[in-house]
Amino acid sequence: MSREKELKNITVWSFIGNFVLLVFKFVAGLCGRSSAMLADAVHSLSDFATDIVVFICIHLSSKPIDDDHDYGHGKYETLATSVIGVVLLFVGVGIFWSGASKIYGFYVLGEPIVSPGKIALIAALVSILVKESLFQVTAAVGRRYESQTVLANAWHHRSDAFSSVATASGIAGAIWLRDSWTILDPLAAVIVSVLVVKVAIKLTVPAVNDLLEKSLPEEVETEILDTIGAVDKVQDPHHLQTRRIGNDYAIEAHIRVDGKMTVDEAHEIMSRVERRLREKYGQGTHITLHVEPVK
CATH class of the missing domain: 1.20.1510.10 (Cation efflux protein transmembrane domain)
Known part of the structure; x- marks a missing residue:
């Protein structure tokens, strides 16, 4: 059912x-x-x-x-x-x-x-x-x-x-x-x-x-940053913004990766981050990631 x-x-x-x-x-x-x-x-x-x-x-x-x-x-x-x-x-x-x-x-x-x-x-x-x-x-x-x-x-x-x-x-x-x-x-x-x-x-x-778009509890936001940071080749997740949409989370964050990476490599890392977050918080999680180069 x-x-x-x-x-x-x-x-x-x-x-x-x-x-x-x-x-x-x-x-x-x-x-x-x-x-x-x-x-x-x-x-x-x-x-x-x-x-x-x-x-x-x-x-x-x-x-x-x-x-x-x-x-x-x-x-x-x-x-x-x-x-x-x-x-x-x-x-x-x-x-x-x-x-x-x-x-x-x-x-x-x-x-x-x-x-x-x-x-x-x-x-x-x-x-x-x-x-x-x-x-x-x-x-x-x-x-x-x-x-x-x-x-x-x-x-x-x-x-x-x-x-x-x-x-x-x-x-x-x-x-x-x-x-x-x-x-x-x-x-x-x-x-x-x-x-x-x-x-x-x-x-x-x-x-x-x-x-009123209140952010998720501080402990949940800390857990989100730790989850993102644990993905290989991701550095310094920051500018985290969160809220709830019904029963789902909406997550927006900036991550840093090696500036010498190709677009394909950076995209693959973002995909791994999204998979990790959805595995943890549900497939309905809304995720927006912004990539910045580490120079």
Whole structure:
């Protein structure tokens, strides 16, 4: 099965799972009068929406190089990861605001909080099981094909599983302890929001850095220079410039060779350098080398 087909397949399964959970959670939240479950349902809604984004971007990023995209379409995956992160961030802030408002109303305004029903607790437990299973399967596929977007979507699943753990704890406490402990329901929603925002930042920052053409980490650049310098007859690799294009590296460097070499000899050395780099960093690595003579 091709990379694109398997990535799309796991995204479709995520799409189906999130849709079923979305409906179940909203019904459970409304029938069970649980703000924490409704917050969890909103989180699943963001999962559902981002699955659509992921599917589209996987399709676009898998397109070959064309006249309009000399470096391929890999940035679409990075863009999708950024979108997922930003959506998660807004979801987290929204959940926090909703939960904090209910806590404020309870303690400051004296507004009562209705004890949630058991259906909300059942929905939270089902969500934990389903979302953790989706995380494990999606993460395995993402790692196998080194897909930033699918891995980001996997962590979106796990953040939902974490949020459901907090939701289940809050709902269970509110059901069994009752009275003043009903505050545990919106408190769980606030805890969920913090977890969601943390995952959002973890996903968004690296993706935005890639979109802004940030260089590869210093240790990777040092390794690249060592790899180039280890090729026979190459001297003083320098002026290294690097960035990521989707899942691939883009490497540009200057090398020095004996100025008395023929063009054919210099070209053969460059070819050996390119082969060595692609063996180490993948066949999709974009490499540009500039040769300078050693006088």
